[in-house]
Amino acid sequence: MGRGRSCRYYRLLDYQIRRCYVLIGGVNMSFTLKPAIKDNFIDREPLLDEMITTLTNRKIDMGFALIGPRRVGKTSILREITHRLANRKDVVVVYFCLWDLVENNLREFSRQLIKTLLVGFRGRISVKYKLKRLLQVPVETIYEFLKATGISLRILDEIEIELRRKDRPLDANMLVERIFALTEELGREYRVRVILIIDEFPSLIDLTNGKKLGEGVIRKIRTVHETLENTVLCISGSIRKTMEIVALSSSSAFYRQFIIKRIEPFDELLSGQLLEKNLKRRITSSAIEAAYNLTKGIPFYLQLLGRQLERTDVEPINKEVIERVFEEILTEEGDIIFSEEFYRLSDRERATLRAMAGMEKSKLNEISRRLEEGANVVSKYLAYLIIKGMVRKEERGVYKIADPVFSSWLKEKFR
Template sequence: MLLTIGLSLQETPFVVGKPAEGEYFVNRERELERLLLLTRGVEKAASSNSVLIGLRRTGKTSILHNLARRLRRNSRVIPITINCYGLASKSRFARLVVDTAISEYVEKTGDKAYMKRLVKVLGEKAKSAVDKVSEVSFWEFSIKLRDLRTDEDILIEEALRYVESLAKEKGVYFAVILDEFQDIIEWGRQTLKRLRTIIQDQRRVCYVLSGSATTIMHNLVYEERSPFYRQLVEIPVGKLEKDVVKKFLKSRFDFVRIKIADSEIDKIATYCEGYPDYVQRLGLELYLSVGSGGSITAAQIEKAYEGVVQSLDGEFENYFSTFSPTEREILVAIAREKSKASEIAREARKHLQNISKELRILMNYGVIERPMTGQYRMADPVLSDWLRSRFQGNTNS
């Protein structure tokens, strides 16, 4: 039963479905401050391009969101945030970069006349009719975008060069923030090389990359063959410490006068395993169940946790479907507490040598972990519980 009578939206102690900010933004100030120092350095020609690396649901998007908010409020650096997850094409990425740069610039400066000039530029048939540098760059990008013969890597180059030309012409700076960058990496080494070539020559634009495919992102930074080898400052984003989670939970429950024993707070923290997203989800589920001034018991926590798992059914179903049949069998086996490669192979009914590649891929993407030699486990505890309930059976069979 939901007990939300008499509560305003502002009184909600937890936030789900959008980036956390303010009092909901937990223990990530150090990462945020480092990013601010690195990006704002572009104003003095002293910026460093950076990369956030962490598992899914550890709060990277919230960090990037707060970075963009602070840049908009306190600096001449204009953020361009692009979510690269599932982008259909390089041309779509290029369009997003240009469109977002224009909208963020106009929003920051109030220069609506510039937008009107760009609309006029689109109608010009000859480059000679355009005189401003950024407008020429925009015109060239638009012409190449309409030409189906244009190599899509060239479109990316033109888009990023447009951002630099706009920054120079208007006396501003840009921070290009690319979330879920592992999807860009899949476009191949040649695309990455061209990206690196452009990025390293820009003076008024800095870059912040972020990715949840931890091994792939680490290889981007530290593998000698990578085009970005030692070109990025890594900022790791780990799970929250248990004491941090417990302190946050207590403060949020106190905020709405919910009574809960320390042992029950510990139980919630144990379920969430340091994932900020799950802390918010389980906290909100409990709040909606007991309401302000209520009390939380161990039984209510278990029921609320089951509710969280069920609420993620559609999301997990879609995510699970992105894996190959063999990868899905491996994930189910690991969720059913098969930790050794031989056990996983037997559970998945595959030869041991036939699952080595899939295990490596799943580790590269941060879906599974190897806490010790020869042992595997799911990185996401809630996904693991969902798989176990979705594919019920005797785990000892």
């Protein structure tokens, strides 16, 4: 058998094996729009190694702040870390996402965070208490249970009393202190380091407690953070400007308190890897190049493209197929993905984005000419859009829509 043929033979065999795995559900190899973990997770290995080594080293008391554009894979990294550390005896990883809250208020946040913390410890707290069942009941019952075990009695009492109050807004500072004290105490009790991951951390500012909590809550966490011995905090956030307020700029509360990691989209090679790994058909290199150019390597859009490609049966997948499928995505799914964010903006902000749609970069004068408004006024709209993470300033007087696929959708929708 010639080399070419044997290669093809093994590729075919490999393909058949992967297909079997998919059919019997042995390995989950297909595109996903959920955070990618385990077999779905690709690359980022040096970052994961660094994070795991640092976070499990008791001598280092710095956590990480992940910052990156929307849909780039921050949650996947945090969830993959949680998964990889799940069986370690010396750490308990608690992953909590502000965007998973049903009610956006301090009471709900405190309850859910404590619940998640307790779930993190469930394997260590004696199984005879059937904690899993307990976690489906109101949080007060969990306190009763924990009190019965003698853990952190005083702290839980204090939290419980505060959370039951309805006559005034909750004491945010006290709750923050007590929740971290509970984390510390559980860590001490079970001789573990608690890695507390808070995804979409800047959204803490928007939690309500009578009115919005604002930056005060971040400053409070910062003060508590400095005293922690058994807990290390990791945070992430997508909107650059809010992360800057929280952690990056020299005037921010957490300045120099985290190891900051900027999460970038995949390059062309990795974009190809993501597609090839999950596709059950061949894909040409010009198709991969087209996929990369259209998605700019943002994993969410690559997954979306892959999912849509699975509905076709052309082989090999070529550039034309990619372009056609991408168009389909924009018309069929674009509204679902982008409408909510887009229509939440003010009329003028929307008009500004429309004036910029589909352009690689836009000059201020050009936008202002299209909108028929003065450059000063347009700069203001652009400033709001930057705060909301939708626009980036490239250089003086030059702006860009942050998300390339959003930009294509706008162009398609309003052409």
